[in-house]
Amino acid sequence: MTAGWTWAYDRYEPEREPLVEALCTVGNGRFATRGSAPECTAGGAHYPGTYLAGCYDRLTSTVTGQQIENEDLVNLPNWTLLRYRCLPDDGPPGDWLTPDSGELRHYDVRLDLRAGVLTRRLFFEDARGRGLRVGHIRVVHMGDPGAAAQCTLFRAYGWRGSVEVQSVLDGDVTNSGVERYRYLDGCHLGGHRTGFDPGGVAWLTCRTVDPGIRIAMAVRTVTRPARPAREAATSAGTVQTYRLPVVPRRSAMVVKTLALRTSMDWPAADPLTAATDLITRAPAFPRMLSAHKAAWQRVWEQGELQVPGEAGRILRLHVFHVLQTLSPYTAELDVGVPARGLHGEAYRGHVFWDELFVLPFLDLHFPEVARALLMYRHRRLPAAREAARIAGHQGAVYPWQSASSGREETQALHLNPRSGRWLADHSSLQRHVGSAVAFNVWRYAQATGDRGFLHSAGAEILLEVARYWAGAAAFDPALQRYRIRGVVGPDEYHDGYPDAAVPGIDDNAYTNATAAWVLARGLDLLGELSEARRSELAEQLSLDDGELARWEDVSRRLHVPFHRGVVSQFEGYGDLEELDWEAYRARYGDIRRLDRILEAEGDTANRYQASKQADTLMLGYLFRPEELYGLFGRLGYALDDEMWRATVAYYLRRTSHGSTLSSLVHGWVLARQKGADAWPYCEEALRADVADVQGGTTGEGIHLGAMAGTIDLVERGITGLETGPEGLRVAPVSLGEIPRFTFTLCCGRHRGVRLRMLPGRLAVRVPASPEGPLAVALPGGRRVTVAPGQERWFRL
Numbered sequence: 001m002t003a004g005w006t007w008a009y010d011r012y013e014p015e016r017e018p019l020v021e022a023l024c025t026v027g028n029g030r031f032a033t034r035g036s037a038p039e040c041t042a043g044g045a046h047y048p049g050t051y052l053a054g055c056y057d058r059l060t061s062t063v064t065g066q067q068i069e070n071e072d073l074v075n076l077p078n079w080t081l082l083r084y085r086c087l088p089d090d091g092p093p094g095d096w097l098t099p100d101s102g103e104l105r106h107y108d109v110r111l112d113l114r115a116g117v118l119t120r121r122l123f124f125e126d127a128r129g130r131g132l133r134v135g136h137i138r139v140v141h142m143g144d145p146g147a148a149a150q151c152t153l154f155r156a157y158g159w160r161g162s163v164e165v166q167s168v169l170d171g172d173v174t175n176s177g178v179e180r181y182r183y184l185d186g187c188h189l190g191g192h193r194t195g196f197d198p199g200g201v202a203w204l205t206c207r208t209v210d211p212g213i214r215i216a217m218a219v220r221t222v223t224r225p226a227r228p229a230r231e232a233a234t235s236a237g238t239v240q241t242y243r244l245p246v247v248p249r250r251s252a253m254v255v256k257t258l259a260l261r262t263s264m265d266w267p268a269a270d271p272l273t274a275a276t277d278l279i280t281r282a283p284a285f286p287r288m289l290s291a292h293k294a295a296w297q298r299v300w301e302q303g304e305l306q307v308p309g310e311a312g313r314i315l316r317l318h319v320f321h322v323l324q325t326l327s328p329y330t331a332e333l334d335v336g337v338p339a340r341g342l343h344g345e346a347y348r349g350h351v352f353w354d355e356l357f358v359l360p361f362l363d364l365h366f367p368e369v370a371r372a373l374l375m376y377r378h379r380r381l382p383a384a385r386e387a388a389r390i391a392g393h394q395g396a397v398y399p400w401q402s403a404s405s406g407r408e409e410t411q412a413l414h415l416n417p418r419s420g421r422w423l424a425d426h427s428s429l430q431r432h433v434g435s436a437v438a439f440n441v442w443r444y445a446q447a448t449g450d451r452g453f454l455h456s457a458g459a460e461i462l463l464e465v466a467r468y469w470a471g472a473a474a475f476d477p478a479l480q481r482y483r484i485r486g487v488v489g490p491d492e493y494h495d496g497y498p499d500a501a502v503p504g505i506d507d508n509a510y511t512n513a514t515a516a517w518v519l520a521r522g523l524d525l526l527g528e529l530s531e532a533r534r535s536e537l538a539e540q541l542s543l544d545d546g547e548l549a550r551w552e553d554v555s556r557r558l559h560v561p562f563h564r565g566v567v568s569q570f571e572g573y574g575d576l577e578e579l580d581w582e583a584y585r586a587r588y589g590d591i592r593r594l595d596r597i598l599e600a601e602g603d604t605a606n607r608y609q610a611s612k613q614a615d616t617l618m619l620g621y622l623f624r625p626e627e628l629y630g631l632f633g634r635l636g637y638a639l640d641d642e643m644w645r646a647t648v649a650y651y652l653r654r655t656s657h658g659s660t661l662s663s664l665v666h667g668w669v670l671a672r673q674k675g676a677d678a679w680p681y682c683e684e685a686l687r688a689d690v691a692d693v694q695g696g697t698t699g700e701g702i703h704l705g706a707m708a709g710t711i712d713l714v715e716r717g718i719t720g721l722e723t724g725p726e727g728l729r730v731a732p733v734s735l736g737e738i739p740r741f742t743f744t745l746c747c748g749r750h751r752g753v754r755l756r757m758l759p760g761r762l763a764v765r766v767p768a769s770p771e772g773p774l775a776v777a778l779p780g781g782r783r784v785t786v787a788p789g790q791e792r793w794f795r796l
Contacts, residue, residue: 004313005113005114005316006110006112006113007023007024007110008108008109008110008111009108010107010108011107011108012104012107014044014045014100015045017037017045017046017699018045018047018696018698018699018700019692019698019699020035020109021034021036021047021049021699022034022035022343022689022699022701023035023689023690023698023702024109024111024118025321025324025341025342025343026111026116026138026139026140026148026324027140027324027327027342028116028140028142028145028324028327028329029145029323029325029327029330029333030052030053030146030327030329030330031050031052031076031140031145031148031260031342032050032325032342032343033049033050033079033080033140033148034047034050034343035118036048036049036080037098037099038080038081038082038120038136038150038152039083039084039096039097039099040081040098040099041078041081041170042174042176042177045100047344047699048080048081048173049075049177049345050075050077050078050079050080051073051074051076051342051343052215052260052262052264052342053330053333053335053338054333054334054404055073055076055213055215055262055264056072056073056074056208056349056403056404057071057072057188057208057211057213058070058071058072058209058210058211059184059186059187059188059210060185061184061185063184063413063422064422066412068184068412068413070184070348070409070411071350071403071404071409072175072188072345073338073342073348073349073350074175074188074189074208074213075173075175075177075186075345076173076189076215076217076260077169077171077173077189077204077215077217077237078168078169078170078173079148079169079170079217079219079258079260080150080256081167081168081169081170082152082165082166082167082256083168084134084152084154084163085097085164086130086132086156086161086162086163086164087161087163087243088160088161089159089161090161094126097122097134099122101124104123105123105124105125105131106121106123107122107123108120108121113317113320114300115292115296116139116140116142116292116293116296116320117137117139117289117292118136118137118138118139119135119136119137120134120136120138121133121134121136122135125157130157130158130159131156132154132155132157132163132246133153133155134152134153134154135152136151136152137150137151137289138150138151139288139292140324141288141291141292141295142295142299142324142327143291143292143294143295144291146259146260146261146275146278147257147278147282147288148257148258149256149257149258149288149289150255150258151253151255151256151285152165152253152254152256153252153253154244154246154251154252154253154254155246155248155249155250155251155252156246156247156248157248159248160246160247160248161245161246162246163244163246163252164242164243165241165242165244165254166239166240166241166242167202167221167229167239167240167241167242167254168237168238169194169202169203169204169217169219169238170236171192171194171204171206171236171237172234172235172236172237173189174186174187174188175188175345177345177346177700178345178700179417180415181345183415187209189207189208189209189215190206190208190209191205191206191207192205192236192237193205193206194233194234194237194238195233195238196231196233196238196240197218197276199220200221200222200223200240201276201279201280202218202221202231202240203216203217203218203272203275204216204217204237204238205217205272213262213263214262215260215262215263215271216262216271216275216276217259217260217275218258218259218272219238219256219258219259220256220257220279220280221242221256221257222284223242223244223252223253223254223255224252224253225244227242227243227244228242229242230242242254255284257282257285257288258279259276259279259282260275261275266332299323299327299328300323301744301752302365302366302744303322303323303365303366304743304754305319305711305714305715305741305742305743306741306743307714307740308740311683311686311738312741314686314687314690314710318707318708318710319361319711321343321702321707322361322704322711324342325338325343325704326362328368328369330372330373331366331368331371332372334375334379335373336373336376336377337351337354337358337359337373337705338350339352339354339701339703339705340700340701340704341701341704343701343702344699344701344702345700345701346697346700346701347401348401348403349403350401350403350409351376351401351402352400352401352402352433352705353430353432353433353436353437354704354705355373355436355437355440356436356439356440356622356705357664357705357706357708357709357712358704358705358708358709359373359374359440360443360447360712360715360716361708361712361715363443363444363447363448363723364447364715364716365744365745365746367450367746370448371444371448371450374437374440374444374453374457374458374461375457377398377437378457378458378460378461379406380398380405380406381396381460381461382406383399383405383406383407384398384406384434384464387399387407388464388471393468393471393472394467394468394471395464395465395466395467395469395470395471396464396465396468397465397472398437399428399433400427400428400429400430400433401428408428410427410428411425416600417596418593418597418599418600419596419599421599423599426488426495426496426504427488427492427495429486429487429503429504430488430489431472431484431487432490432508432510432514432515434468434469435469435511435514435515435517436514437461438461438462438465438466438521439517441453441454441458441461441462442454442458442521444458445458446722447722447723447724448723448724448746448748454525455525455529459529460537460540460541462518462521462522462525463522463537463543465518465522466518466519466521466522466551467522467541467543467547467551469515469518469554470519470547470550470551470554472515473554476559479559480557481557481558481559482553482554482557482558482559483507483558483571484506484507484508484511485504486502486504486505486506487504487505487506488503488504488505489505489508489510489569489570490613490614490615490618491569491612491613491615492612492613492658492659493594493605493606493610493612493658494569494570494605494606494611495606496606497572497606498576498604498606498607505571505572506572507561507570507571508569508570508615509560509567509615509616509619510569510615510616510618510619512558512559512560513558513560513619513631513632513635516555516556516631516635517631519551519554519555520555520634522551523548523552523555555634556634556635557635557636558635560632560635561573563575565643566643566646566647566650567616567619567647568616569615569616569651576607576608576609577607577608578609579608579654581653584597591656592656592657592658592694592695593656594610594656594658595612595658609654610655610656611651611655612655612656612658612659612662613655613657613658613661613665614651614655614661614662614669615651616647616651617647617648617651617665618665620644620668621665621668624672624720625641625644625672628644629644645673648669648670648673652666657684658694660688660689660694660706661703661705661706663681663682663684664681664682664685664688664709664710664713665709666681667681667682667683667684667685668709668713671713671733671735672717672733674733678735679735679736682710682735685706685709685710685713686710688703689703689706689707714741715743718732718741718757719731719755723745723746723747723748724747724748726748727747727774727775727777728747728753728755728764728774728775729776729777730762730776730778730779730796731779732757732762732796734759740758741756741757742754742755742756742757743755747774748774749769749771750767750769750771750774750788751767751769752767753765753767753774754791760795760796761793761794761795761796762778762793762794762796763791763792763794764786764791764792764794765786765790767788768789769788769789771788772788773785773786773787773788774787776794778794778796782794
């Protein structure tokens with residue numbers, strides 16, 4: 001249930017609780033805490049989790065007799081745990097109360113998106129009519145990257161006595177939030193030490209196994225009325241027990257304030273000393289809450305998007321989760337874009353290609369954060385170079401899954417929960433991730449005008465990816481074209497040909513077309529560099545004219561297959577069997593994970609023209625039609641509106657949408673075609689997490705790429721927006737279900753530019769500043785300017 005700026009759930013449903021916990025996560029970009037019930041430890045419907053951006057740990061597990069390494073985003077000690085029970089004057093002590101207690105009569109959860117505040121309200125009543133109302137307020141401070149707090153209020157109804165409260169700092173936690181990882185070692189924390197300081201402070205230190213990141217948490221517990229604590233240390237935590245008197249019409253309060261410090265922090269300091277120093281200076285809860293709300297207000301001013309109706313409320317939730325995963329603090333960190341946010345343990349917290357969908361929003365609103373995320377890739381360029389060298393090539397090949405070091409973190413085996421079998425995982429053959437990184441570099445520079453980055457770190461990334469593609473492409477004399485063999489495309493279902501002895505498919509259209517694009521942009525970039533920088537890079541990378549001539553040749557002669565008048569997903573796709581889609585839908589209902597269904601039947605998706613998600617159609621997401629046709633024209637292929645429409649229609653009928661990104665891409669492509677059937681795909685993308693359309697996956701972590709992609713669908717997709725130092729370009733397409741909206745953006749040196757879209761009209765407001773007028777290119781070749789301090793309306 002949603003209303004305005006509030007996301008709310010008005011009843012307790014255990015089967016829905018993992019979804020509630022994920023969607024009610026609160027964070028500040030440095031760390032986040034799931035919206036779990038404070039009363040509960042992990043188990044059943046509940047899974048508390050606190051995750052620090054970039055805090056990974058590597059463990060080796062034995063699976064089916066094999067030694068398997070995995071690097072996971074670490075679940076940190078649980079600072080939120082608060083147990084309580086009633087001690088009435090006229091009866092025996094009650095049981096410890098939780099949402100699962102039989103005495104629960106009322107329960108609701110409310111997430112204030114404007115303020116970043118999570119509130120839980122519970123009411124318990126026993127058989128004698130004695131009631132206890134409990135309210136929790138939780139924040140992870142947007143104004144202080146190492147602070148969080150939780151305030152709990154108790155009020156008695158119809159009885160007198162005390163509430164016994166245990167404020168717990170629990171270090172006995174593991175990574176166990178994803179059922180299919182249950183066979184893998186999840187014990188990432190060790191070396192626990194605990195203690196107490198004056199003023200109600202408890203502290204805990206521990207370290208990860210490998211590489212031994214030191215973690216310190218200090219929690220200050222304050223009660224009203226003030227009462228002394230009975231303090232006890234456990235094997236991996238602390239317990240502070242209070243007895244608070246309660247009477248009708250008077251509340252008792254417990255406030256837990258957290259200070260989190262680690263050995264990853266700058267400047268370097270002992271984490272425990274830093275944490276205890278911070279907790280002694282932490283303000284009281286009202287002041288902390290006020291500062292937190294003010295910080296969120298500043299963030300929202302930059303990230304504003306206003307869309308009316310239910311779509312707008314969901315989009316606001318999506319913006320909220322992007323902002324608390326990748327906040328302005330992220331600009332100070334060495335982290336990438338975790339595919340599932342800081343909201344859970346699915347995908348082990350790894351970085352895939354999701355920045356391809358996330359960075360457009362950040363380019364427009366928080367360019368400093370976008371730049372920092374690209375620097376994460378640049379710092380791991382040496383690892384990408386080493387991966388290319390091992391593969392026998394020059395240049396750089398980025399891993400499909402990245403974490404701390406930049407080495408390939410894709411699992412060697414994955415579990416099919418439907419069959420219970422462990423299968424070889426070949427998804428690391430998705431070499432197209434390198435093109436995504438290069439594309440993000442180019443698009444960031446085009447959107448922000450940051451040529452300094454493009455000519456320095458950005459150039460090294462883009463040129464090394466181009467060099468890899470030039471070497472990976474092998475010339476086929478029979479075709480008189482270059483081919484890229486043995487890869488996996490974005491589809492992911494097809495990791496080999498039917499009955500083939502080796503994995504991989506050949507000439508994936510998306511992979512080859514984007515590789516050609518990277519090579520062409522690499523040549524363009526070298527052409528615009530200063531002579532000194534070009535000479536420096538040529539020396540640094542050992543580039544010579546002969547290699548650049550190959551880049552030119554490969555960029556014009558990479559093979560893209562076709563069949564029956566459409567672009568083939570890969571060579572031989574059109575020869576695969578057709579799937580009886582209706583039969584499988586009738587038999588299984590939800591067939592999004594068709595690959596698992598087929599494998600459980602002893603079959604394989606490799607035999608069929610059936611895709612998990614948009615693959616070839618991803619080209620229509622990255623490139624406007626005229627850009628895409630130009631790219632194919634450079635390759636010597638004639639691609640036009642008719643063939644592209646036929647290609648879109650062909651794959652629409654053959655895609656199971658096993659990824660939340662799939663409906664987003666299909667909706668985007670159809671909206672660009674002004675197709676009347678675009679909205680159902682856009683709507684499914686909007687609802688992917690809030691309705692958990694993948695059937696239980698959201699509870700393991702939100703899908704950050706899909707969330708950011710829906711925002712971008714409005715801001716760039718519907719408007720046809722492009723930004724750059726020369727100004728704005730708009731070429732709107734009509735999507736009747738979202739006819740009007742407003743958002744702010746950065747354009748060149750102008751910050752806080754506001755666009756308002758109405759049916760057939762556009763307003764551009766430029767804040768007062770010493771900058772010159774903002775140029776705006778409108779449909780039909782019209783060019784206008786908007787002066788600082790001015791708002792102008794235009795008919796479209």
